Amino acid sequence: MQAINSILTPVDFSDNAGKIIEAAAYVAGTFKAELHLVFVAQTFEDYSGFFVPPINLPNLEEELFASAQQQMETYVEENRAMFAEAGVAHVTGKVLSGDIAEEILNYAAKKKVQLIIMGTHGYKGVERIMFGSVADKVVKSACCPVMTINPYREECEGHAV
Template identity: 30%
Template sequence: MVQRILTPTDGSDPSIRAIEQAVEIAKPSNATIHVLSVIPEMTRGARAQEEWDERVADALASAREMIDREGLEYEEARLNGPVAREIVDYATEHDIDLIVMGTHGQSGLHRFLIGSVTRRTIETSPIPVVTVPPEE
């Protein structure tokens, strides 16, 4: 039975869809949802940091509201570093049963050059990962 679900968020539409899916998965077992925002390690400068801090605060507040509305337990965390590694490390350290995360639907050269956080998380996670595709 799933008792602890991790859903990473950056406030994007795909991550919001993932939170909605995590809530649906959590309801039957009354699982706790852990919401994690990771500020990428490449973020430099006071202005960039301030923008990320605001984005993360908004993303976490939105997630908290969605989860509270369903009466589920909620935990949140903010980390800095390589995003996929921080997701997997957090999941391992907190005995997470399932990771639910959105995909941004990137393809082609952009995905090849930049890489996909979701793909890297799937490849390195010892914990099952459910991916939620972008809305068509």
């Protein structure tokens, strides 16, 4: 197995994202690896079979993308101390748009990351049924190992779950 110098972690800015990011920071610090945080904004094309888009849709997508980019920059800055404490010297925050799983996989291949660390749960309810599990798609198709973390599971203390 090759050295782990670069780790990718998808972020959805949910309440559970912090657990995933802390785990990713710990692993990145342990390996002295750079950490890439990625948020993927789905395009409205994914929903085209469900509604007729308004004419000003491109403007809305641009605004959502810009807002996500600002949120990513703020998120990285607000967690800078936690990253430093974990020993992560280099953190990159990137916002992409498109199919979530495909964009994660493309970014991982492009940046030649050696490990993806992501949550097992993101979408809930109807959206998950419609779009499937992003983690499942990434695990099955990734060009590198994928570590998944269930953010809803309580930490185990020496006993089977």
